[in-house]
Amino acid sequence: MADIRTQSLKKPVDVAEYLFRRLHEAGVRSVHGVPGDYNLVALDYLPGCGLNWVGSVNELNAAYAADGYARVKKISALITTFGVGELSAINGVAGAFSEMIPVVHIVGCPSTLSQRNGMLLHHTLGNGDFNVFANMNTSISCNVAKLNHPSEIADQIDHALRECQLQSRPVYIMLPTDMVQAKVEGARLDNPIDLTEPSNEPEKEDYVVDVVLKYLRAAKRPIILADACAIRHRVLNEVHDLVEKTNLPVFVTPMGKSAVNETHPNYGGVYAGDGSHPDVKEAVSAADLIITIGALKSDFNTSGFTYRTSQLNTIDLHSDHCIVRYSVYPGVRMRGVLRKVINQVSASELAVHPSPTVSTQVNKTDDGSQTITQAWLWPRVGHFLKAKDIVVTETGTANFGIWDTKFPEGVTALSQVLWGSIGWSVGACQGAALAAKDLGDRRRTILFVGDGSFQLTAQELSTMIRQGLKPIIFVLCNEGFTIERFIHGMEATYNDIAQWDFKALVDVFGGSKTSRKFTVKTKDELNKLLTDDAFNAADCLQFVELYMPKEDAPRALVMTAEASAKTNAQRE
């Protein structure tokens, strides 16, 4: 006799299969995480659904990797075990929430029966509360789905994945052990899940487009500024087309870096208030209209809130609302507005001024010494990069230095300027490299990470080796937390770190035969390495210790650090 709970199903499939096939459909190919007894049975379903299991070395690294994967592949999945696993990952997931990265976090948890009985199980707080971790996740997830009733599960999964994509933020899915093999309607899988963005209400959209065009046509020096959410909400084609059509100068913020083709003649550089290059600062100050696309004006993205622009000269286009001067248009999404503006505008009707020229200035920053200074390094990196490279930078000198690196076309830059959790970049590099591999792209993945940050998550190098990934990793060895020194405690011992034999880690983690290691202490050594064909080919994992002075920081960092110290100390 058929099970009464499943006999009405046309094509019964197990919950785990349904979930994983939907993930595959949404674009996931590799799933990050760490096994635990509450998720083991679910893991058995991965290969059958075309998903590759990446056993990371710990859950935080796995979460960081999922973040990096999603930044390249537009979605990712993370599987952890109840309590211990998910809480180990929570900082990585919070980072994905803060930075708007679509990560599907699946937590294998005790059976619904155990939960109802309030059993005193391992990985619990011992108080019978099985919702406490889900509750923590409500504030860092755009959807929380507890898969407790088979009849609701397919809907819950589809809804969660849709929210994840649309809001570009993590979702949290609680998968109890007894639901893994419960049956849901597999016939639903015949129709792809709808992940398309809803259109704007046409009349409202037209209204906003008209207002935008009015100000744009009237402006004497209009410019475009692309920021984080242009990348996160996937309107880079629109940004590109807008620049082409209007011929206006276009700038990026630090978080918007790589949103724009930097070899384009209209590209004017990185704008971040007072931390910008003088030419850029001047050009932006002179503008009487700034169209920001996906702005996110956080402290580190603005050199400590140092924009000197007026809202009266600003049009802010956001993923779910627009603001023209002080008029707010809630619910009007930038994608539709941008597309119509592009269609209706023409360069000839606009006041177009040339952009500042962005050159990489390697010569200008060469102090004649062999010391690899921050001022010299980052422009130099610009010559090393190739089209379509994926560049990952860590909070610290790297995140500020990269402002001065001019990218070739098609580079994708990953950084965590808002959340700023150190160690993130090592996991993110693994995820990004894997995503490129899953996409079948032969793109290089290049990481710049501080020695301090690297220590937090160093063992994710092991996963890179295990997965056969071939990133180029630069560890900036400057004896500790230089960014912190510039905020407070230049000489303080708490800003020192243990001295490691960094590159020996490659061997410890099993990469001695398959990887290459380098130590670089002078400009000449670096120039030689960066122009070496074998090195550039990036056909194996390459690990570079790059020695730099302890008390040297990029100009933008010095300024931002000062501002931060002031904000921290400020009292009424």
Added chain:
Amino acid sequence: MADIRTQSLKKPVDVAEYLFRRLHEAGVRSVHGVPGDYNLVALDYLPGCGLNWVGSVNELNAAYAADGYARVKKISALITTFGVGELSAINGVAGAFSEMIPVVHIVGCPSTLSQRNGMLLHHTLGNGDFNVFANMNTSISCNVAKLNHPSEIADQIDHALRECQLQSRPVYIMLPTDMVQAKVEGARLDNPIDLTEPSNEPEKEDYVVDVVLKYLRAAKRPIILADACAIRHRVLNEVHDLVEKTNLPVFVTPMGKSAVNETHPNYGGVYAGDGSHPDVKEAVSAADLIITIGALKSDFNTSGFTYRTSQLNTIDLHSDHCIVRYSVYPGVRMRGVLRKVINQVSASELAVHPSPTVSTQVNKTDDGSQTITQAWLWPRVGHFLKAKDIVVTETGTANFGIWDTKFPEGVTALSQVLWGSIGWSVGACQGAALAAKDLGDRRRTILFVGDGSFQLTAQELSTMIRQGLKPIIFVLCNEGFTIERFIHGMEATYNDIAQWDFKALVDVFGGSKTSRKFTVKTKDELNKLLTDDAFNAADCLQFVELYMPKEDAPRALVMTAEASAKTNAQRE
């Protein structure tokens, strides 16, 4: 002119100084954590207050270390930075909550001004919500103190530290950057903070004592069972005196291991339901009265809920209530009850039967081969251990194997049987060894950790080396997650791990000159090492790779794993 906010203070001191002097008074000597710009200024105050800063390699490791430190030193402190730091640590703090460990978690956070202004700062979710992380902590802390108003801060700190001690659970203290140097009343520091446990209401206590004595005197085979909370709530002297005075057999649970002197003739072994040794199981089953002290009947502490004892034969003494058969006495603390029972009882009025003899059975478990089996290892370790050793075991085969290790007198055992977060033991080992050092004790700290678990937190070895600690570390190399294999997926690749050159990590982390490394693959090799004088002296960090078979697990683990797999799969 004096500041109006401080002129009423007799001896104004800075908040950071007040907090740290109170911590010192409570027993903290070393503080774990990772710097961040929101806590840097506070860190400057540590040395002046007699506190040693331990910069851990990441926050989760720091939290685990604080947990281990508190298990030895009875209290510990952890300092992290807002958002990124505290969330990285939260799994470790949740473990301390679950396992009842008193950890003071101090989070350096943005200034009260920045919070009120909802500034878009780094390490925030970008939504102006500065309470979201504190809210997450409410469910894993017994007190949350936001130090926002100078006039309340001294009270808040004293209250938090008191709760931390009394409830033996973490407290969460949010320290905004602008409060670090705010002034509070230093004259309060002239009187020590009251950390003593309140006494029971005498009449109520006497009532419970009478009931306990009545059943105890009537019983034909009474026994004592010491569990986790006897250790956590510090009634080990009472347990000891009760055994001496009554002459009754005493058993421990896995979480209660080391609560009792195992060389005492009354010690009967480890009781955990069906997973117990047959002799122990028989003795406990035959009892008609079990006095449990600090019971915590979780799945892994009871071989999967396999006690066959009746509540009608049970007296449960807890930190804040007692239960005699089915009568509950809320608010009656075990300490007072135990003390009075000890005073009033005498062995002559009780039915005393001898305890089972606990021998270490090394010979009995020797299969004649050179393979280091689980069955042979753990009894063998019993001969290696010395009085007062600190023994840390990790979730995995180690946590179950240690049941079969008979401890010399005064051993302190650390394990995380309820929370069970792998990687914990590496951090905890660092904290425990440091606590012993801070106590001026020359106790050895000995860690047994699985190869899988070690990978999660391996870099805490670096902190041990940096702090000059001298633990003996055994990494059980058995090609992955053996405990998981026994629950599900014996052959599954997700239970495999990357093969590391584990002991080379000692060199990577700067310990090549100061440490010693060993590889052990046979019984003879292990016997030789464990009887080597230099090794036993433990005068430097010693790292041992111990190779064991992949599909071998302690008897108790096999049984518990089966029970867990069943519970996970169970459906109505």
